[in-house]
Structures are given as structure tokens and as C-alpha cells.
Amino acid sequence: MxxxxxxxxxxxxxxxxxxxxxxxxxxxxxxxxxxxxxxxxxxxxxxxxxxxxxxxxxxxxxxxxxxxxxxxxxxxxxxxxxxxxxxxxxxxxxxxxxxxxxxxxxxxxxxxxxxxxxxxxxxxxxxxxxxxxxxxxxxxxxxxxxxxxxxxxxxxxxxxxxxxxxxxxxxxxxxxxxxxxxxxxxxxxxxxxxxxxxxxxxxxxxxxxxxxxxxxxxxxxxxxxxxxxxxxxxxxxxxxxxxxxxxxxxxxxxxxxxxxxxxxxxxxxxxxxxxxxxxxxxxxxxxxxxxxxxxxxxxxxxxxxxxxxxxxKRFRRGDEDLAKPRYLDNNILETPALATEAMARELSRVGQMAITLAKQALSSEVSDSAHIRSQALIVNQLIVEVGKFSQKLGQQPLSEEIAQILPSSMRVARYFNEIARLSSLIVEYSERFHQISDSNTQKDIYELKKVTNSMLDAANIDNDSYTSSDDSRKLLHQLEKKYQNIKLHVLDAMIAGRLSPDEGTDLLDSLSHVHRLGQQAEKSARYWSSLTPIEHRSPLIDKKTDRESDRKADKTDSSDNIAPPQEASSQEKAANAKEPLAVN
Known part of the structure; x- marks a missing residue:
């Protein structure tokens, strides 16, 4: 030859x-x-x-x-x-x-x-x-x-x-x-x-x-x-x-x-x-x-x-590491439809971890703070991995539908990350909650936590059965009403001397975190349906209703000195599909 x-x-x-x-x-x-x-x-x-x-x-x-x-x-x-x-x-x-x-x-x-x-x-x-x-x-x-x-x-x-x-x-x-x-x-x-x-x-x-x-x-x-x-x-x-x-x-x-x-x-x-x-x-x-x-x-x-x-019975060590993605696999990046499903599956897992963490924070003692902070860090690490996977997927030739799913997935991931972050802050206030002597304030705190817990249950995403965010939207209305009432009661208690200025200020901060926790859970549930292909998607909520709900939530956030999330422009949404998630 x-x-x-x-x-x-x-x-x-x-x-x-x-x-x-x-x-x-x-x-x-x-x-x-x-x-x-x-x-x-x-x-x-x-x-x-x-x-x-x-x-x-x-x-x-x-x-x-x-x-x-x-x-x-x-x-x-x-x-x-x-x-x-x-x-x-x-x-x-x-x-x-x-x-x-x-x-x-x-x-x-x-x-x-x-x-x-x-x-x-x-x-x-x-x-x-x-x-x-x-x-x-x-x-x-x-x-x-x-x-x-x-x-x-x-x-x-x-x-x-x-x-x-x-x-x-x-x-x-x-x-x-x-x-x-x-x-x-x-x-x-x-x-x-x-x-x-x-x-x-x-x-x-x-x-x-x-x-x-x-x-x-x-x-x-x-x-x-x-x-x-x-x-x-x-x-x-x-x-x-x-x-x-x-x-x-x-x-x-x-x-x-x-x-x-x-x-x-x-x-x-x-x-x-x-x-x-x-x-x-x-x-x-x-x-x-x-x-x-x-x-x-x-x-x-x-x-x-x-x-x-x-x-x-083999290869279980990786699955036992909670901080390691379970469903993200680079081998399926060349098949974007499957890659988006895997990413949704991973986000579902992260969401359930974040919701569980939030419920633990609402009912925990101060001694649990180290555990909750470590779990919040794990959620953060997983969301970073989801962001990296989304970046790699964004570099593939994508259909218009999948290109729109990627920014939505990063938006939902941000909500989960915020839930985990707030959970690690809320647990620090557990001892102060118990030290408040005013019985009416104690009752208000209990009722706010109860509504927030119900919100977390309604927003808990199970990839196999989750279909709608209607329940979480109804609970959001209850949460807003309860939160505004309890703020008024706390201010009245401070003026009447039932709460010291330090107690009142700390309590308003902690209640702000609990309130925002419920908001983030509702948003994650509301935008979850946009992570699935159209043929498998439940009817989307009217966009006007979405905008009104976001506007109300943002106003409430700003009243608590918490910067509201900014709605991304169309150019920013396209960029999000190419860039990994920025995590606090």
C-alpha cells in the first residue's frame, strides 16, 4: 500500500x-x-x-x-x-x-x-x-x-x-x-x-x-x-x-x-x-x-x-453526596429536549431540598442553625452546577422553545437559592421569637409561620405530580394580609411599651424574612410550568395577572428595605441562557 x-x-x-x-x-x-x-x-x-x-x-x-x-x-x-x-x-x-x-x-x-x-x-x-x-x-x-x-x-x-x-x-x-x-x-x-x-x-x-x-x-x-x-x-x-x-x-x-x-x-x-x-x-x-x-x-x-x-447496588457513593447533581449529565447536552428535562428534574430535587430546609428553619431551635447553614450551602452549590449545565446547554443549537426555557429555569433556581439563604437567616431569630413576652405578638408570629408553612407545602414541587400554582397564589393573598396586620401590631406594641425598641426592630427584620420566604416559594411555584415543553405544560397563568402579582410583591419587598428582583429585558433573558447563574 x-x-x-x-x-x-x-x-x-x-x-x-x-x-x-x-x-x-x-x-x-x-x-x-x-x-x-x-x-x-x-x-x-x-x-x-x-x-x-x-x-x-x-x-x-x-x-x-x-x-x-x-x-x-x-x-x-x-x-x-x-x-x-x-x-x-x-x-x-x-x-x-x-x-x-x-x-x-x-x-x-x-x-x-x-x-x-x-x-x-x-x-x-x-x-x-x-x-x-x-x-x-x-x-x-x-x-x-x-x-x-x-x-x-x-x-x-x-x-x-x-x-x-x-x-x-x-x-x-x-x-x-x-x-x-x-x-x-x-x-x-x-x-x-x-x-x-x-x-x-x-x-x-x-x-x-x-x-x-x-x-x-x-x-x-x-x-x-x-x-x-x-x-x-x-x-x-x-x-x-x-x-x-x-x-x-x-x-x-x-x-x-x-x-x-x-x-x-x-x-x-x-x-x-x-x-x-x-x-x-x-x-x-x-x-x-x-x-x-x-x-x-x-x-x-x-x-x-x-x-x-x-x-x-453499585455507583451509590455519588448519589449519596447531596451536593453532587443527580440528573445532570453532559452526555445528553447534544439532545436539548432531554437536557432540559434533566435540568428540570435536578431543579425539582433542589426545590424540595430548599422547601424542606425552610420548614425546618421555621420550626427549629438555635442549636439547629449550623445544620441549616450547611444545607443552605449545599443548595447553593447545586444551583451553581445547574447554572453551569445551563450555560453548556445554551451553547448547543436550540429551538426557540428551549431557548425560552433556559432563562426561566435560572429564574426558578434563583428563587430556590433565596429560600435557602432566608432559611439560614430565619433560624438565627428562633431564640428571640421565644423570648417575646407579649402574648398577642406571640400569637401573630405563630399564625404567620403557619400560613408560610402552608405556602411552602403548596409550592413544594414534585416533578411527577405538580400541576398548578393556584393554591400557592391563594395562600399568598393570606400571607400578605397576615404580614401587614402583624407589622401594625408590632408597631403598636412598641409604642405601648410591650416590646422594647430592640425587640421590635429585630422582630420586624425576622418577620420580613419569613414573609419574603413565602413570596419566593410562591414565585417558584408560579414559574415552574414554564420549565416544561409546551405539549406537557399546564395552562399558563395570564401574563397580566403575573405582572400584577409581581408588582404587589415587589412593593412589599421594598417596604422591608429588600431590593425586589428586577424583570430581565429580552436581551438579558437571552444572555441568561449563555451565562451561569450568579449566586449570592
């Missing part, structure tokens, strides 16, 4: 990979929410998960994309671990479609007769289509054409290669097949695409450079090589992502070992027969690839429950 052939090889692989990338991107965008709905079908049973994984992977030609989406669904609580593993099994079967495309079309037609026109037509559709569905189909068509142009380069490059490298002699040694399995593994690791490794293997076989058994070993190695992608994606990922990656590795290792044993036992028969006289060698390899993965599913299916039980 001279330098010219090496250049053709590199260029062919590059065109092939570019074609697959364009095909995957175009099909994902053209399908829109259809792929999401297809994956949601996996929630009904493991068998449906298997079918969904196979069908979606065959369609988008990317098992990695489906695996990342599956991780996102698990993190969002839409799939359990057993269902997600079934989807991964299906991905391995669906990935065999690349081999069938190469075997049935790639080597049986004149590439220039149909691939080049496909590229031209596809680019015309892309240029005139804007963001319409047929424009994305044009991207797919262009990728399809480049796929086969790259394949043509590979086939031509490998012609006559058997005269330079004695593949058949190597395969007949005792370690020959294992060596080719290793070669297939390394090839897949280097180019990070089992589809491209499969195409190279089929091109070698089509050109007559390698015998059938050797090609089968390369196919097994390519299958094993996909575990590297899963392992790399699990580094620094969530516990769920690590469990799914481990399941992927287990599946490929066990089925790879079974396939290699089968191939070794049949290699002498395969190499000694004249199968190529009766069958197309490339078709046989595509069939072997499919049967090999189906056999792997049959082997692993009864072992799935024990494997799930084993994996669920």
Missing part, C-alpha cells in the same frame, strides 16, 4: 463518517418528537424497549445517539434500569443495519450513478428548505450519498491488499482469530464508530483481501470496540449513566466471548469450504453480524434481572 492508497483510505473513512453523521443528524431533526415518542414506548415493557431500541437505531444509524437518549430518559425517571438495558440490547441489533446497507446496496450499484445525484439533490433541499422537515431530509440524503462515496473509496483502496499482507496465513495460526478480534477492537476505538469499522471489514471482504473467518473475527472485535464509547461517556457521568455503560460492556463482553468460541470451532470448516461460490461473502458477514447480536440478546435476556440487581 503506497501513500496514494493511504490517502484514499483516510479520505474514504472520513467521507464515510461524515455521511453517517449527516444521516443521523438529518433523521433526528426530521423525525422531531417522533423519536422521543418511539422511545417512550419502551416504558411499557422490556420487550417493547428491545423493539424500540432496534428500530430507532436502525433509523438514525447511531447506537450512541440512542444510548445517550436512553440515559436521559433514565435520569428523567421515564425509564427504569431494566427497561433501559432492554433498549441497549435493541441498539446492538439495530446497529447491524449499517452492515446490511453496505452489503445490499454499497457494492452492487454504480456509486456515481446514484450517490452523486443524491448529494446534489440533498444539498438543494437543504439550501432552500430553511428549518422545514424536508430540509433535514435533504441533509439525510446528502449523508446517504457521502456514505456510499466513502465506501467506494474503501473498496478500491483494499483491492490487491492480500498480496501485501498474508491475512489468510495469520488467521490459520492458533492465535490468529483472537489477533483479528483485537484488531477490530482497536480500529473501532480509534475511529469511535463501529459502523465505520464494519464498513472497512466488509470492504476488505468484498475486495477478496481477507477470508470469511478473519472477517468474522474483525466483526466481533468491532462489536467489542463499542464498549470504549460507553466507558468514555460514563466518566464523570451520573450513576444511572455508569450503570447503563456497565450493562453495555457486560453485554458485549459476554456475547463477544460466545461469538469467538463459535467462530473458532467453525473456522476450519468455513475456511475449507467454498461458500463464496454459492453465497455473497459480504451478505454472509452482514448475516453473521445480525445473528451474533440476536444470539447475544438471547443469552443475556434471562440474565437481565440479576444484572439489574447487581448494578443498582
Amino acid at each position: 503506497d501513500l496514494s492508497n493511504i490517502g484514499d483510505l483516510i479520505g474514504g473513512i472520513g467521507l464515510f463518517l461524515l455521511g453517517m453523521q449527516l444521516m443521523t443528524s438529518g433523521l433526528k431533526r426530521a423525525a422531531g418528537h417522533s423519536l422521543r415518542k418511539a422511545l417512550e414506548a419502551a416504558t411499557r415493557s422490556r420487550f417493547r424497549g428491545l423493539i424500540s431500541g432496534a428500530a430507532i437505531t436502525a433509523l438514525v444509524q447511531s447506537s450512541t445517539a440512542v444510548t445517550v437518549a436512553t440515559i436521559g430518559f433514565v435520569n428523567a425517571g421515564l425509564l427504569n434500569l431494566g427497561q433501559s438495558i432492554a433498549v441497549i440490547y435493541g441498539c446492538n441489533i439495530g446497529s447491524t443495519m449499517t452492515g446490511w446497507l453496505v452489503a445490499t446496496i454499497g457494492f452492487n450499484f454504480n456509486i456515481s450513478a446514484f450517490a452523486l445525484p443524491m448529494i446534489g439533490i440533498g444539498m438543494i433541499m437543504r439550501l432552500i428548505g430553511g428549518e422545514k422537515r424536508y430540509a433535514h431530509l435533504g441533509t439525510t440524503l446528502t449523508g446517504f450519498g457521502l456514505f456510499f462515496v466513502g465506501l467506494s473509496f474503501l473498496k478500491d483502496t483494499f483491492s490487491g491488499l492480500e498480496n501485501s499482507i498474508p491475512f489468510e496465513a495469520i488467521s490459520q495460526t492458533s492465535y490468529g482469530l483472537a489477533l483479528f478480534v483485537l484488531a477490530g477492537f482497536i480500529l473501532t476505538v480509534l475511529i469511535q464508530s463501529s459502523g465505520a469499522a464494519m464498513a472497512i471489514t466488509l470492504s476488505l471482504a468484498a475486495s477478496g483481501a481477507i477470508p470469511l473467518a478473519t472477517a468474522g473475527a474483525l466483526v466481533i472485535g468491532a462489536n467489542l470496540g463499542t464498549t470504549s464509547t460507553a466507558a468514555l461517556s460514563a466518566i464523570g457521568a451520573t450513576s444511572n449513566a455508569k450503570r447503563i455503560a456497565c450493562a453495555h460492556v457486560f453485554f458485549n463482553l459476554i456475547t463477544g466471548a460466545a461469538g469467538l468460541l463459535l467462530l473458532i470451532s467453525l473456522s476450519s470448516i468455513i475456511n475449507g469450504s467454498n461458500l463464496t461460490r454459492y453465497f455473497d461473502l459480504v451478505i454472509l458477514l452482514a448475516l453473521f453480524h445480525t445473528l451474533f447480536n440476536v444470539a447475544g440478546v438471547l443469552i443475556m435476556w434471562p440474565l437481565t434481572n440479576p444484572m439489574v440487581a447487581f448494578l443498582e
Whole structure:
């Protein structure tokens, strides 16, 4: 192989990979929410998960994309671990479609007769289509054409290669097949695409450079090589992502070992027969690839429950660290719809932590102040992580809807952060509350705390069942009325001498924090619905009502010498989607 052939090889692989990338991107965008709905079908049973994984992977030609989406669904609580593993099994079967495309079309037609026109037509559709569905189909068509142009380069490059490298002699040694399995593994690791490794293997076989058994070993190695992608994606990922990656590795290792044993036992028969006289060698390899993965599913299916039980006990240390995000995973950033769901899930968790912290602060003793301050710091750290994730997500190509969700998520995160901060301040006043001798004032404090507690309960966000903020809005009206009354009573008590000036001033400060705590909880509940996609969103509250409520809350805040939150301009909202959250 001279330098010219090496250049053709590199260029062919590059065109092939570019074609697959364009095909995957175009099909994902053209399908829109259809792929999401297809994956949601996996929630009904493991068998449906298997079918969904196979069908979606065959369609988008990317098992990695489906695996990342599956991780996102698990993190969002839409799939359990057993269902997600079934989807991964299906991905391995669906990935065999690349081999069938190469075997049935790639080597049986004149590439220039149909691939080049496909590229031209596809680019015309892309240029005139804007963001319409047929424009994305044009991207797919262009990728399809480049796929086969790259394949043509590979086939031509490998012609006559058997005269330079004695593949058949190597395969007949005792370690020959294992060596080719290793070669297939390394090839897949280097180019990070089992589809491209499969195409190279089929091109070698089509050109007559390698015998059938050797090609089968390369196919097994390519299958094993996909575990590297899963392992790399699990580094620094969530516990769920690590469990799914481990399941992927287990599946490929066990089925790879079974396939290699089968191939070794049949290699002498395969190499000694004249199968190529009766069958197309490339078709046989595509069939072997499919049967090999189906056999792997049959082997692993009864072992799935024990494997799930084993994996669920692993990677718990990260989840036990409250200050570490549980649902944010960088692997799903390229799928913004799933990334926003994961962010909402994390914010739901943070919100429940903040609400719990606030309720503890309202009922706690001074001795609990250290614990509450430490928990408030954890909430702060989590919100910083949400801000960083939002910044990374903002750098992705986003739809208009998701671009609007990001500033709203930061707004809700700010409310949670303020709830945690106020909780750490309120607990400092616990002893002073108990030292107030005026019985009427004590009663007022109790009633204000009671209304605020009810507000916190109404605003507590459970991502699976929370639907409306109507209750919290009604309680806000009660809170405002109660707060204004208690301020008047405290001032009267100071004038009448029932409270000293110091007691009255401290009490007004503490009551201001309690009042603002309820306000922030109501706002977080009111804006929560804007964090979900429109098709899953409950009816939004009338914007005029929103503005009036904010105006009243801001006036009350200013009367307590607390600066009200400023409404962001449209430019600031866009900037918020690109910048991490500033935390007090």
C-alpha cells in the first residue's frame, strides 16, 4: 500500500463518517418528537424497549445517539434500569443495519450513478428548505450519498491488499482469530464508530483481501470496540449513566466471548469450504453480524434481572453526596429536549431540598442553625452546577422553545437559592421569637409561620405530580394580609411599651424574612410550568395577572428595605441562557 492508497483510505473513512453523521443528524431533526415518542414506548415493557431500541437505531444509524437518549430518559425517571438495558440490547441489533446497507446496496450499484445525484439533490433541499422537515431530509440524503462515496473509496483502496499482507496465513495460526478480534477492537476505538469499522471489514471482504473467518473475527472485535464509547461517556457521568455503560460492556463482553468460541470451532470448516461460490461473502458477514447480536440478546435476556440487581447496588457513593447533581449529565447536552428535562428534574430535587430546609428553619431551635447553614450551602452549590449545565446547554443549537426555557429555569433556581439563604437567616431569630413576652405578638408570629408553612407545602414541587400554582397564589393573598396586620401590631406594641425598641426592630427584620420566604416559594411555584415543553405544560397563568402579582410583591419587598428582583429585558433573558447563574 503506497501513500496514494493511504490517502484514499483516510479520505474514504472520513467521507464515510461524515455521511453517517449527516444521516443521523438529518433523521433526528426530521423525525422531531417522533423519536422521543418511539422511545417512550419502551416504558411499557422490556420487550417493547428491545423493539424500540432496534428500530430507532436502525433509523438514525447511531447506537450512541440512542444510548445517550436512553440515559436521559433514565435520569428523567421515564425509564427504569431494566427497561433501559432492554433498549441497549435493541441498539446492538439495530446497529447491524449499517452492515446490511453496505452489503445490499454499497457494492452492487454504480456509486456515481446514484450517490452523486443524491448529494446534489440533498444539498438543494437543504439550501432552500430553511428549518422545514424536508430540509433535514435533504441533509439525510446528502449523508446517504457521502456514505456510499466513502465506501467506494474503501473498496478500491483494499483491492490487491492480500498480496501485501498474508491475512489468510495469520488467521490459520492458533492465535490468529483472537489477533483479528483485537484488531477490530482497536480500529473501532480509534475511529469511535463501529459502523465505520464494519464498513472497512466488509470492504476488505468484498475486495477478496481477507477470508470469511478473519472477517468474522474483525466483526466481533468491532462489536467489542463499542464498549470504549460507553466507558468514555460514563466518566464523570451520573450513576444511572455508569450503570447503563456497565450493562453495555457486560453485554458485549459476554456475547463477544460466545461469538469467538463459535467462530473458532467453525473456522476450519468455513475456511475449507467454498461458500463464496454459492453465497455473497459480504451478505454472509452482514448475516453473521445480525445473528451474533440476536444470539447475544438471547443469552443475556434471562440474565437481565440479576444484572439489574447487581448494578443498582453499585455507583451509590455519588448519589449519596447531596451536593453532587443527580440528573445532570453532559452526555445528553447534544439532545436539548432531554437536557432540559434533566435540568428540570435536578431543579425539582433542589426545590424540595430548599422547601424542606425552610420548614425546618421555621420550626427549629438555635442549636439547629449550623445544620441549616450547611444545607443552605449545599443548595447553593447545586444551583451553581445547574447554572453551569445551563450555560453548556445554551451553547448547543436550540429551538426557540428551549431557548425560552433556559432563562426561566435560572429564574426558578434563583428563587430556590433565596429560600435557602432566608432559611439560614430565619433560624438565627428562633431564640428571640421565644423570648417575646407579649402574648398577642406571640400569637401573630405563630399564625404567620403557619400560613408560610402552608405556602411552602403548596409550592413544594414534585416533578411527577405538580400541576398548578393556584393554591400557592391563594395562600399568598393570606400571607400578605397576615404580614401587614402583624407589622401594625408590632408597631403598636412598641409604642405601648410591650416590646422594647430592640425587640421590635429585630422582630420586624425576622418577620420580613419569613414573609419574603413565602413570596419566593410562591414565585417558584408560579414559574415552574414554564420549565416544561409546551405539549406537557399546564395552562399558563395570564401574563397580566403575573405582572400584577409581581408588582404587589415587589412593593412589599421594598417596604422591608429588600431590593425586589428586577424583570430581565429580552436581551438579558437571552444572555441568561449563555451565562451561569450568579449566586449570592
